Amino acid sequence: MLPQLWTQLWPALIALAVIGFFFYKGRGRIERGNFTDPNSVAQGEPVDVDESGLHRSAGTTDGVAWTVEVLRLASEVDDGVSVRRATSINFTRWTAPHCKPERGSLLLMNLPKGQSSQFTVEEGSTGLMSQLKAQGAMLALQLYVRQRFGSARAAGVQLEPTQRVQLGSGDFGGGYAVWSNDAELPKRLTPPAREWLAQHHDSGVAALWDAQGLTLHWLTPKVTKEAIAASAREGAELVNLLQR
Numbered sequence: 001m002l003p004q005l006w007t008q009l010w011p012a013l014i015a016l017a018v019i020g021f022f023f024y025k026g027r028g029r030i031e032r033g034n035f036t037d038p039n040s041v042a043q044g045e046p047v048d049v050d051e052s053g054l055h056r057s058a059g060t061t062d063g064v065a066w067t068v069e070v071l072r073l074a075s076e077v078d079d080g081v082s083v084r085r086a087t088s089i090n091f092t093r094w095t096a097p098h099c100k101p102e103r104g105s106l107l108l109m110n111l112p113k114g115q116s117s118q119f120t121v122e123e124g125s126t127g128l129m130s131q132l133k134a135q136g137a138m139l140a141l142q143l144y145v146r147q148r149f150g151s152a153r154a155a156g157v158q159l160e161p162t163q164r165v166q167l168g169s170g171d172f173g174g175g176y177a178v179w180s181n182d183a184e185l186p187k188r189l190t191p192p193a194r195e196w197l198a199q200h201h202d203s204g205v206a207a208l209w210d211a212q213g214l215t216l217h218w219l220t221p222k223v224t225k226e227a228i229a230a231s232a233r234e235g236a237e238l239v240n241l242l243q244r
Contacts, residue, residue, distance in 0.1 A: 059232060061229070070223055090220055093149065101185050103185075107208055107209075111175055145159070148208070154208075192244075204220070
């Protein structure tokens with residue numbers, strides 16, 4: 001019995017250990033989220049650049065006040081065997097702090113086309129294997145939120161893998177996964193909002209919407225004034241769609 005049980009458990013235990021390692025390693029890696037007041041500076045002007053290379057800007061576009069964080073870091077690691085590995089951290093986070101839902105949180109994850117999310121479990125599942133899977137999914141979901149939106153921004157997010165929203169088929173349902181802890185909040189993803197998100201799927205955009213505002217995340221740094229202005233227009237479009 002014990003050898004058979006170990007054969008069933010060891011893959012899940014290893015997966016859980018790996019997820020836990022990256023979760024705790026990544027907790028303090030990107031501690032961002034203290035935004036400048038968007039009404040305190042001129043539109044599109046940089047307001048801060050810290051020693052880590054994080055650029056902050058703020059402005060107002062189409063009546064939507066916003067802040068943006070852009071990080072572009074690159075490093076080179078010498079393994080001592082004539083092998084150099086280049087690694088980088090790049091992202092753009094755009095936030096409309098005044099665009100807030102009445103209650104609850106909504107997370108929108110961008111999925112590579114043709115792939116499904118592994119951040120979900122069936123509600124009410126029992127048994128040791130189901131518990132291990134649930135714990136792994138929870139750690140993975142928390143890690144995703146922290147890495148995409150920063151620990152400070154994600155501190156108040158209380159989402160669980162079982163709160164996955166069923167989206168159905170189509171371009172939107174095939175390109176995104178959504179979690180929400182309020183039944184009314186996903187209804188704000190109206191057909192025009194879903195169409196907008198489907199059209200912008202290839203940009204890699206992900207979103208977090210809660211009491212701290214609406215934050216959009218891209219895995220690319222938008223460093224020029226033109227790129228920042230374009231991201232602000234895109235964000236303002238989605239804000240207006242969600243608030244209709």
